[in-house]
Structure formats: C-alpha cells, structure tokens
Amino acid sequence: MELWLEKLKSLKLLYVEDEEGIRKPMANTLAYYLKEVLEARDGEEALDIYYEQRPDIILTDLRMPRKDGLDMVKEIRKNDKKTPILMITAHTDKEYLLSAIELKIEKYLIKPIALNELLSGLRLCVSEIESGRSLFLECKNCKFDFKNRRILHEGGKETELTHKESDFLELLLRKKGMIVSYEEIELNVWKEEFMSIAALRTLVKSLRKKLPNSSIKNHSQTGYSFEV
CATH class of the missing domain: 3.40.50.2300 (Response regulator)
Structure with a gap:
C-alpha cells in the first residue's frame, strides 16, 4: 500500500x-x-x-x-x-x-x-x-517564496514574479505531479477575469524563462502539471 x-x-x-x-x-x-x-x-x-x-x-x-x-x-x-x-x-x-x-x-x-x-x-x-503551509515550496534547484512572489535560485539570485505567475506556480507546486485543469487554473489564477488559451500560453512561456529547469508540462486539451 x-x-x-x-x-x-x-x-x-x-x-x-x-x-x-x-x-x-x-x-x-x-x-x-x-x-x-x-x-x-x-x-x-x-x-x-x-x-x-x-x-x-x-x-x-x-x-x-x-x-x-x-x-x-x-x-x-x-x-x-x-x-x-x-x-x-x-x-x-x-x-x-x-x-x-x-x-x-x-x-x-x-x-x-x-x-x-x-x-x-x-x-x-x-x-x-x-x-502544512510552509512559506517556501521546492522547485528544481530553487525555492518558490509564495509569500513574497519570487523564485530564490541557488547562489542567491532572486527573480520576481507577477501575481498571475505566482498564483499559477503555487497551484502547480501544491499539486506536484498531478494535472491541473484549465477550469481550475481559470478559477484560481484569472479569478473573475476571462482566461483565453493564448493568455495562458503566454503566462507559461514567461514563467518557463524564469525557472532554471522548467518542469511545467502541457497536457493537450486538459491542463498543466509540474513534473518532479
């Protein structure tokens, strides 16, 4: 078991x-x-x-x-x-x-x-x-400080995130290894706004550039996951 x-x-x-x-x-x-x-x-x-x-x-x-x-x-x-x-x-x-x-x-x-x-x-x-809800979530070779909306890299470098980038990354990390649906992303990241697939792809592209080893995986017609 x-x-x-x-x-x-x-x-x-x-x-x-x-x-x-x-x-x-x-x-x-x-x-x-x-x-x-x-x-x-x-x-x-x-x-x-x-x-x-x-x-x-x-x-x-x-x-x-x-x-x-x-x-x-x-x-x-x-x-x-x-x-x-x-x-x-x-x-x-x-x-x-x-x-x-x-x-x-x-x-x-x-x-x-x-x-x-x-x-x-x-x-x-x-x-x-x-x-529990710790202040930091582990990424690959970095930590995500969701309270201050930033990525802490090895060596001390820090990368600031936008509100949507931070909310999206936290959602993926809290459900690491599981697929987060488009509907769940829209509810938790876009909130009261309409989310287009183009806007979501732009957000993912920007976030991937900020992560040292991007582990954000797209699942066609379904959603995204953070792979470990």
Missing part, C-alpha cells in the same frame, strides 16, 4: 450531501479508505458535526437546502484556514464558484465523480495535512 493511503487510514472525514441515494454509497466507498466517515445532510448539520468532531478532511456538495456548501465553508474558514476541503460541483456551477476563490479549496470534483478523481483529491488532502 502506498504511504499516503496508509496515512489516510488514520484520518476522519466529514461528507456532506443532501441526497441519501448518493450519500450512502459514497460514504461506504470512503469508509474503505478512511478511519471514520461522518455524514451530514446539509450545511447546518455539517457545521454542528464539524464543531463537535473536528474532522481532518471535509468533502461537501455545493448546492444543498438550508445551508449550501459555499456558505458552510465560508463559516468554517472564518477561524479554520487549514482543514483540507474538497468541493463537489456541476459543470454549470462555474459562475457560482467565483466567490469561493479565497476559501482555499483543495480540489473541485465534477459530478459524476470518478474513483480516481476522488482518490486524487484525498491524496492532496493528505499532502496538505502532512506538510
């Missing part, structure tokens, strides 16, 4: 979904990989469980009655910036998610959720829990 799967076995997850026909089968699947799976039918019930049980990971649907996933996460993020959160969305929820940009969602899972996508999201959560 891979190390991250072993670590996942020691963690508690809160799963929030209003449709029982979806929630129960998914909870059974999750129970195979985690120490404990807590279930909630909506954001109100989820908050009660969250404050009482303090789960290690939260997996939540976006649209639910009483309190939806977005309002629930906003409430949690007022005092908790660290608990990894995975959000389940539909393709049509893009505009709705613009207000979620600052909430630090580890990954958006598009319905219907494939098992490999679910496991990819859980792996990110384990990585986040293990590493």
Whole structure:
C-alpha cells in the first residue's frame, strides 16, 4: 500500500450531501479508505458535526437546502484556514464558484465523480495535512517564496514574479505531479477575469524563462502539471 493511503487510514472525514441515494454509497466507498466517515445532510448539520468532531478532511456538495456548501465553508474558514476541503460541483456551477476563490479549496470534483478523481483529491488532502503551509515550496534547484512572489535560485539570485505567475506556480507546486485543469487554473489564477488559451500560453512561456529547469508540462486539451 502506498504511504499516503496508509496515512489516510488514520484520518476522519466529514461528507456532506443532501441526497441519501448518493450519500450512502459514497460514504461506504470512503469508509474503505478512511478511519471514520461522518455524514451530514446539509450545511447546518455539517457545521454542528464539524464543531463537535473536528474532522481532518471535509468533502461537501455545493448546492444543498438550508445551508449550501459555499456558505458552510465560508463559516468554517472564518477561524479554520487549514482543514483540507474538497468541493463537489456541476459543470454549470462555474459562475457560482467565483466567490469561493479565497476559501482555499483543495480540489473541485465534477459530478459524476470518478474513483480516481476522488482518490486524487484525498491524496492532496493528505499532502496538505502532512506538510502544512510552509512559506517556501521546492522547485528544481530553487525555492518558490509564495509569500513574497519570487523564485530564490541557488547562489542567491532572486527573480520576481507577477501575481498571475505566482498564483499559477503555487497551484502547480501544491499539486506536484498531478494535472491541473484549465477550469481550475481559470478559477484560481484569472479569478473573475476571462482566461483565453493564448493568455495562458503566454503566462507559461514567461514563467518557463524564469525557472532554471522548467518542469511545467502541457497536457493537450486538459491542463498543466509540474513534473518532479
């Protein structure tokens, strides 16, 4: 068994979904990989469980009655910036998610959720829990100081990054070795702006020039990854 799967076995997850026909089968699947799976039918019930049980990971649907996933996460993020959160969305929820940009969602899972996508999201959560949010992320022969938006090269040289370059590189490094989709890049880097493929390619070209050994890989029609 891979190390991250072993670590996942020691963690508690809160799963929030209003449709029982979806929630129960998914909870059974999750129970195979985690120490404990807590279930909630909506954001109100989820908050009660969250404050009482303090789960290690939260997996939540976006649209639910009483309190939806977005309002629930906003409430949690007022005092908790660290608990990894995975959000389940539909393709049509893009505009709705613009207000979620600052909430630090580890990954958006598009319905219907494939098992490999679910496991990819859980792996990110384990990585986040293990590493915390250090001020520096390792590149190849350099460090990325995301707080000050710069690359620190061996020998002391520093390279400044634009806001978009910094946000894009941080997104890739936090998901090192995984493909980050165009949709996720637009949400996290362009935010409320429209992202054209030409603009994204220009950004990548500029960033590659600033990295000593560029490991940014393009995946045709899909997105980008940072390869180790």
